[in-house]
Amino acid sequence: MQAIFETLFDIVYLVSVITLGVLMIRGSQGRRQYFLYGMMAVVLGCGDAFHLVPRAIALCTTGLENYTAALGVGKLITSITMTLFYVLLYYVWRLRYQVNDKKELTMIVWILALLRIVLCLMPQNAWMSAEAPLSWGIYRNIPFTILGVLIVVLFYRSAKAEQDKPFRFLWLAVVISFACYIPVVLFADTVPPVGMLMIPKTCAYVWGVLIGYKAMGR
Helix, strand or coil, X not given: CHHHHHHHHHHHHHHHHHHHHHHHHHHCCCCHXXXXXXXXXXXXXXXXXXXXXXXXXXXXXXXXXXXXXXXXXXXXXXXXXXXXXXXXXXXXXHHHCCCCCCXXXXXXXXXXXXXXXXXXXXXXXXXXXXXXXXXXXXXXXXHHHHHHHHHHHHHHHHHHHCCCHHHCCHHHHHHHHHHHHHHHHHHCCCCHHHHHHHHHHHHHHHHHHHHHHHHHCC
């Protein structure tokens, strides 16, 4: 029963974010911030599909232990696309609040993103092994977490300063996603129920996409 619930939940999630992303791209009408927001949603959904589709197949067939390699490759791809998601979100921030300078900040974002991607590509991650080391899970998520904190601070300060009601809670969606994601990285292997935090994490991402979609229609 749990396998069916998880599979249906993942299908609804993937279809929702990709559909919203496509709608935003098509409806952006030259507004670059919403085009990027739509691209961001499509990258999110397509990237997660590389992990969630094999997971759904595994849950509905012979079990996760028989899809270790496919799930590992999917996690690697998802890790990279999630990084790109936040880079795109940074550029949404620049466009929405008309930030034309802060080149040092842009450099920091790219350094963190590239460092995260390089760490993800290191063979020590053992993505296709059932015994992937926790230490490398921590290493690759350090720059990712710093990038997330940076995005939270930028959107919180700018939305408050500009009294930007449509985006006033975007920072909170990012906070919730990381608050649910970090315990999974640290404890899911030893305390499996912690993995259920991926559900509110996923909901937080859908909320974040919906914030942009609703703002486009105003």
